[in-house]
Amino acid sequence: MAKKSGASAPEQLREALPGLRRTLGYLRPHMRDQRLLIGGGFVALFAEVAFRLLEPWPLKFVIDTVVAPAAAGQPGVVRVLLLCAGALIAVAALRALSAYLMTVAFALVGNRVMTRVRAQLFGHLNRLSLRYHRGSRLGDLISRLTGDVGRLQEVAVTAALPLVGNVVTLVGMSVVMLVLDWRLAVFTFVAFPVFIWFGSRDSRRINTAARRQRKREGELAGSAAESLGAITVVQAYGLEPLLQRRFDASNDQTLTEGVRTTRLSAGLERRTDLLVGVATAVVILAGGYAALLGQLTPGELVVFVSYLKGAFKPMRDMAKYTGRIAKAAASGERIVDVLRTEPDITDRPGATPAMPWQGDIRFENVSAGHTEDRLALRDVNVHIPARARVGIVGPSGSGKSTLAALLPRLIDPAHGRVVVDGRDVRDLTLDSVRSQIAIVLQESVLFATSVRDNIRSGRPGATDEEVEWAARAANAHDFILRLPEGYDTVLGERGATLSGGQRQRIAIARAIVRQASIVVLDEATTGLDPTTEREVTAALAELTRDRTTLVISHDLDAVADCDMVLSVYGGRVRTLTPAELAEATATTAVITRGGLHAHRS
Template sequence: MSRSRPETLTESLPGLRRVLRRFAPYLRPHRAVLAGATTALVSATLMRLLEPWPLKFVIDRVVPSGTAGTGGSGVAAVDTLDPMTLLALCAVGLVGIIGLRALFQYLATIGFAIVGNRVLTQVRGDLFRHLQGLSLGFHTRSKAGDLTMRLIGDVAMLKETAVTAALPLAANVLVLLGMVAVMMVLDWQLALIALIPLPVLWFASIRAGKKIQAASRKQRKVEGQMAATAAEAMSSMRTVQALSIEDRAADTFSGANGTSMAGDVRAKRIAAGLERLVDLLVACAIALVLYFGTLQVLRGRLTPGDLLVFITYLKATFRPIRGYAKYASRLAKASAAGERVVQLLDEVPEIRDRAGAVAAPAYAGRITFDGLTFGYGGGRPTLDGLTLDIPAGTNVALTGPSGAGKSTLAGLLLRLYDPSGGRILIDGQDIRDVTMTSLRRQIGFVPQETVLFSGTLADNIALGAGRDVTRDEIEAAARLANAHDFIAALPDGYDAQVAERGATLSAGQRQRIAIARAALRRCPVLVLDEPTTGLDSSNEATVSEAIWRLAKGRTSLLITHDLSQAARADRIVFLEAGRVAEQGSHADLLARGGRYARLWALQGRGQDGGALRAVSG
């Protein structure tokens, strides 16, 4: 649920209290650098406070003046110096003050940049690990492009804003406090006159900040949707071009792009209006001080140098508010980005280790599904009290019409989801009593669509092995998967670089890589989800041979619509409406003359797995 629009300036600043509280633990290890950078920032502020004073001494003691009451600067030690000596000291002092201010400002900028980059680099790493640990249900509901935008774009915005906006604003606030204090000491009445416009500016800044914050939050959300649209189109470019829907995808992206532009222009228009208001009120304040201050000089209550310091301070005093106007849009965007990052960090995985979960022992592989009930999103149950016992080392084929719960069983076994009722046991132990990592390390998985990652073919085969593997082991796994010959024929062999998602390999080649990957894991339990779907007869035969070679001696669950594949299993389980409709060997099921036998007859007359998919009960 989105938050309501902020009501206070504190909530409008980038660094909302929630964001700061969430990032506070990341700052603690860098307290020394942060303290040094803060000290440098305060020192730079003090140097800025000193900048007008050499000019004051020159005006009061060196430059001839016929005004009344200008007998000295008001500082005894300065008034005793020879005018030319004082002029030289003031010139050198001015260079020294400005030089020190530049040095301290540099140290503060570098210090805060180091802390900001270290903290947000760690935040990004933790956010990526956290995203990987979030349940599959969360990722199903979310858009990959928006998550990528939060991980890359939002964290980058926080990094950039920490130095380019937050640091100048902090410095300006310190300048504001310091200069107001000095002005009150010089002449409190004139200071009060000078600060008359301040409440108006403060009120205008709060109102503008709220509007900018709302516009920026909406714009950031639209940018996330735009990233999701772009990622979706880019990852499905083959389908986009095949269906000739480039214009539709471009129109969707352009609509979001235009909305983002309008939000950015609105935020900048509000910020620009605030800047102009600041300029006008600063002019009014300077005019008041110039008039009443000159009267004070003529009466001898102030020196001309005091008035110069006063006006210089006055211009700098309003700079923080003008700075807020300048950085308001950027700060508001950073605030929205921080909220989006924190929202993800605070997301609790639906599927996680129980308290007291232990590492799984080495499994023999007996699997028991005990009264399983499960439905996606609280809808109609996909599984309805399903019970099934699979002895260790048994090859089981799960078949049945689409939606019967075959792939759901695989997801539950891997704990990608948890059942709403019932339990799953391996060797008599509830899988929720062991850690997910130790469970999944003992289950090999070959999906219907194999995803390959950037790197070499050898890297992709070794992926997920959970241990260091040698090239000989990789080659042995590839031979088992019937992948060695096509890999060896490539110019770089096992060192060939994989294109994005394995686009340069055929579906059959990608499946054989997945089988080699599973073989290298040496798992007692194997799950194969439609591994031959979409393959031509030649590739299907090659992959099928590799599958059964891999399944030998393991407890395997082969999910398939192809009954010729199912017939090779030790046991066939026919699922229907989330229950076991019938089970047994291929010969037993044919002898019963039930659903399996009728579908076998359909496929035997030239029908393929599509006949089984079309059956709905």
């Protein structure tokens, strides 16, 4: 999660450097195989600086040789002019070429490295546990994945690296100015502490505003993702005005922080321009007087003034890029905050791949929950024989889904252990555990890709023939063929272009092609019409044949054909006897008939 701004914001720009160093620490491994390109970029950078230092000198020779009164009537003036003009063109061309090569090299490095960082960040987010994702806003995570990575990439290429070049230029020009006239150089250097004072005072505000702006932008993305992700509910309940007002409030706060950052950065830039103007005026005054006394030639004065402007360019750029670098520091820290979050669910040291399961499951003294301080299950002891069909019933929030989530290690027990075929699942590698479990949810989640790829996602190595076999087993083959492109039809986001029953049958086909030893059906037929429910139930029967099956449901009729039924209530789990199950089913029927009788009367 992003750190709060305010007290934790850096007081000065240099205090943001630790955050940038943290970011570079994560970037460094990705930069190792780019060392040749980075080295070439720095060679081009130093060449560009060298040619920048040479650029004013042809003008110096022109002024001293041609313009100065003592040069009037001297032979070879035209030759000097031609040589100086040619030298100026050559230096400018070589400088332009060096700058081009430097920009391309560093842009390639930046794009390659940040592309890898984005991929690493995406992979890391996918590995973080449900506990982390339930405590985070989807829009904010997407903002970090796209906006923060993009901002860091852009600033690295357009601000940080040019700033390095300007600092190198400053050092080189300072040396030349000291050689030309140390007294004028001292006048120039006096301006630097004044600029540092300005920057120290303003950068604290700029960094604070930048941190707040990035935090607001993350919140804004979260609000937008929530609203657009629930667009059906929003429109059905007429929530557009309410959500618009909330979005506008967050949007206005983002605007306020953005304007504040821009205003502070612009103020620092203008004060820097004024400081540069004053320093230039002082140098022209003192340098002009030195030229009148013959202590400095007019050409040397021109070179000195050119260097003066070049020497102050890093200060201008520092003022110009302070806000952008501050935003990059905030973005880098937001990225690092996610990357340094350790997944809750990982392979234990020494974990081994699971052998093909028979499906014998034991919950031994298990207590578990999605948060450490709120346990949904307490002291659960249950044995589920291999290939048994087990119903899990109970009211909403009783812990039914939590019990099922322990098997694929979507969460781990706070106490106790889950054992499959005699081995604690935490002693097995995570991939080998999850590859032997298939889950079908009430809300089928499909991806915006082809039907074939959606089914194949159950087992990425499945052939086209296996995909079609799974679709036939799930009673989905016929309607798939009626789609515009058949199995190659690209679905809308979350499968929105299909009906609920069609989505569910593709999800079942995805589970079938997985050929898992254990199947979890979490309210898989809830909300379907009778005809669709019959088709889905037939598909589920094919999926669960000869497999250990957990059927989670509120409906007792849905678990009537189970070998055993577990009742989950208040975090406790117990096995219902056949008599208790019959009595519960009968009570439900009586209540139903009573309701109908009352309605008829």
